[in-house]
Amino acid sequence: MELRHLRCFLAVAEELHFARAAERLHIDQSPLSRTIKELEEELGVLLFIRTTRSTQLTRAGHLFLEHVPRVFMMLDQALDSVKAAARGFHGQLRVALSDGIMPSRLPALLAQCREEDPEVDIRLFEIPLAQQIAGLHDGIYDAGFSMAEDAGDGIVATPVWEDEVMVAVPARHPVLAFKKIPLVEVLRYPLVLGYPVICEGHARQIDRILRMQVQEPLVAQRVGSFDVMMTLVSAGLALGLAGAAHIASTRESGIVARPLEGNPLMLATYLLHRDAEPAPILARFVERSTAVDSKFDRPTIDKF
Template sequence: MRIRHLRYFLVVAEELSFSRAAARVHIEPSPLSRAIKELETELGVCLFQRTRGRIQLTWAGEVFREEAHRMLTFMEGARSRVHAAARGFHGRLRIGLADSLAQPRLTRLLACCREEEPLTEVRVIEMTVKEMVNALRHDQIDAGFTVHTELSNGFVKEVVWTDRPVIAIPKNHPLLSLDQIPLQEVARHSLILCHPELCSGGYDVIRRWFSEYTLPLPSTTQYVSGHEPMMMLVAAGYGIGLGLESQITLYNHPEVIIRPVTNDVPSAATFITILDQPPSEELGRFIARAQQVGNAITV
């Protein structure tokens, strides 16, 4: 089984068209079709159902798509590790980053890792919570950061730091008459939030806040891909933004004012998540450093 055949298969599975897939991989449709046939012959199964010029994945094809992703990820990881060894690294950590958690504390943590353990390569991969869970199960990452409060069995979560909720408010908005914003007041206005799928952890936290006060999310809520477009829409007057202080304050805008939520709304914890098994020595030290960074901020 050749690596390029796996890549060809994944492109065809995505496009469901040999002509479009061939254009993407820069070969003619006929040799691409032959490569897929060779792959099916080697596996002894039919990966695609071909009817009247249309193709669809069979159930075997659906299963093989997941396995092909795993094999390519493994090969890319092996290549990366070999290259890291050639550059002098003696260890590695693969860290998943969900919920758009690019914040100063992570910067400080990664800087500590470079200073205290320079021979360990740390790779950071952005992903959704769902992708993080699958990556942990398939040994594609060693740990992941998320604010999601619920994960399935088989995982261990460690709190590394906490964050206060804040509101992003456009200039001249009536809420600016308040020093701290009650959640009941927030519920009266149009909200701009990060998307529930792209940032499911952050959405989970906000949903829980509203649920504790038996408040519905406003029907006029808009969802965006991240905090930068959130601030753009807030500045334009489309609504108010709600999120975590460390995230929203990264995207200062001259037309947006940041105000804290009242203290009765709880802080949100950021978790580092690993499989429920003893961590490696390198990962154990990484978790300890993360908690030290969190303690240094909160004390």
């Protein structure tokens, strides 16, 4: 089996169309079909069901698709490691980011790492939580940040920083009559929330807060990023619930951040890594990550 077999399989599996896959690979359709047939013969299974109208993955094809992208990810990371060594680095730390983690801590953390461990090349990967956890198990990533406190067996999730839950409010909205907004008042208006499959950990934490009230939230829209959330809030289409750091970092105008009434509700971010004795580079990174929150300047409340 050669890499060209895997590249051809991946293209067809993602396009589910041999002509489009051939165009994507810049080859003719006939050699693409022969390559897929060679791969199927070597594996001893059919990977695709192909008719005049459609191309579909078989069950074996679906299973194979779960693993093939990791091969290319590991190859890319091996190449990155070699290139980093050529640039004078003596180690590499691969860090996955999921759930749109709080943005304000990362620059300070990375700056500290660069100052204290200048020989370590740090690479960041923005990926879904499930992919992060699989990558940690497979050794594709050394550590990751997420807002999910339960990553399953074999993964340690350590809380590293917190942000107060704020209501992102369009300017001139009625709830601005409250300096601290009761949750029951928030639920009177449409909300924009994160997709659970994309912002899994954040969605879980917000869902726990919303369950504090009997009333069901009126969800106007679910989004895959905080940038889109703030865009909808700025347009006056809904209220948003997010950490203070996310609202403070938005480039959108016309947004006011207000706290919820009562004791502050906090959103936690976790550092994930395998449940094993960490290498010295990773151990130092974990130590810095758990200390960075104490050095963080809290953002101001109102933002216009």
